[in-house]
Amino acid sequence: MIVFVHIPKTAGTSFGKALSSQYGSEKVWYDYSLSFSKTSEPIAEYVHKEHDMWALKMLADSKGIRVISGHYPAVRYQSIYGVTEYCTFFRDPIQRVYSEYCHRKKRSFDRFDGSFEDYCKVKNFCNVQSRHLKGAIWPAFGFLGVTEFYSESLEMFEGWQGVSLDSVEENKNASKKGAAYSLTDDERKIATETQRQDITLYDSAVVYFKERLKAFRGGYSVANGQVTISKEGAIKGFAFFNDGKQELEHVTVEVLVNGEVVGFLPAKEYRKDLRLIGAPKNGYVGFSKNLSLKSGDIVSARVAESGQYLANGAVRKR
Numbered sequence: 001m002i003v004f005v006h007i008p009k010t011a012g013t014s015f016g017k018a019l020s021s022q023y024g025s026e027k028v029w030y031d032y033s034l035s036f037s038k039t040s041e042p043i044a045e046y047v048h049k050e051h052d053m054w055a056l057k058m059l060a061d062s063k064g065i066r067v068i069s070g071h072y073p074a075v076r077y078q079s080i081y082g083v084t085e086y087c088t089f090f091r092d093p094i095q096r097v098y099s100e101y102c103h104r105k106k107r108s109f110d111r112f113d114g115s116f117e118d119y120c121k122v123k124n125f126c127n128v129q130s131r132h133l134k135g136a137i138w139p140a141f142g143f144l145g146v147t148e149f150y151s152e153s154l155e156m157f158e159g160w161q162g163v164s165l166d167s168v169e170e171n172k173n174a175s176k177k178g179a180a181y182s183l184t185d186d187e188r189k190i191a192t193e194t195q196r197q198d199i200t201l202y203d204s205a206v207v208y209f210k211e212r213l214k215a216f217r218g219g220y221s222v223a224n225g226q227v228t229i230s231k232e233g234a235i236k237g238f239a240f241f242n243d244g245k246q247e248l249e250h251v252t253v254e255v256l257v258n259g260e261v262v263g264f265l266p267a268k269e270y271r272k273d274l275r276l277i278g279a280p281k282n283g284y285v286g287f288s289k290n291l292s293l294k295s296g297d298i299v300s301a302r303v304a305e306s307g308q309y310l311a312n313g314a315v316r317k318r
Contacts, residue, residue, distance in 0.1 A: 031070030082278025220306035
């Protein structure tokens with residue numbers, strides 16, 4: 001199964017069209033809430049009405065459904081599908097929110113007639129990427145794409161699924177000239193002030209995406225992983241390979257402080273949170289280490305085999 005979390009205005013319509021073309025429209029179910037006719041009937045029935053996720057999974061398995069796509073929170077399907085079956089796209093938050101604003105001004109339903117500043121003051125229109133991924137461990141997703149690196153993202157998808165997707169453009173603003181919207185200084189300022197969570201998320205996702213792409217193009221197994229640091233200076237994280245090696249080999253994580261290697265850790269500790277969302281090895285993919293750190297020290301974690309940095313690959317001790 002491919003569980004595609006389609007965050008609005010991140011090239012998800014184009015990607016979804018490519019998925020449908022590759023796997024067949026009859027093998028794709030959609031979840032856009034009960035308000036939209038595009039939502040597939042089994043999704044409407046078992047997810048939104050009966051709240052019977054297991055019945056949905058049994059039916060999807062029996063019919064050979066390959067993709068669930070839509071504007072839904074990532075946590076919705078994590079009880080029945082493993083985290084490595086998940087995929088999503090990120091987009092520059094300022095470009096994304098402006099694109100959505102332009103889109104809402106044109107469409108007949110749910111139309112927005114105010115200014116861009118007015119739009120950015122509506123809470124539900126802010127930090128949409130963060131809200132879709134709230135509660136989800138997104139660095140563990142099987143596939144992560146970036147709108148600004150769309151062709152590279154399709155390259156990574158082929159490495160993940162072993163199939164090549166067509167590069168199509170759907171739901172694109174025909175009046176937009178060039179690759180990006182041109183905002184005034186005032187528009188950019190209000191967008192920056194109101195999309196801070198998404199900007200932080202996007203910056204981290206792009207660095208992580210580039211690290212994964214570098215490992216992939218270098219012929220290495222791509223790793224999914226993340227590192228965090230506590231106030232006391234202990235590091236904690238997870239790492240596992242994103243291919244056939246994921247159930248066979250532990251990832252060895254190289255830990256650095258201020259650029260100097262301080263140790264190598266096998267990612268084999270038990271992580272209950274990861275087991276519950278279907279991570280490989282029943283969740284035995286974690287690592288941790290107590291470090292003697294000073295305020296301002298920068299801790300990094302990367303895959304020893306490839307040099308690929310994990311998400312949050314460089315964190316500062318406060």
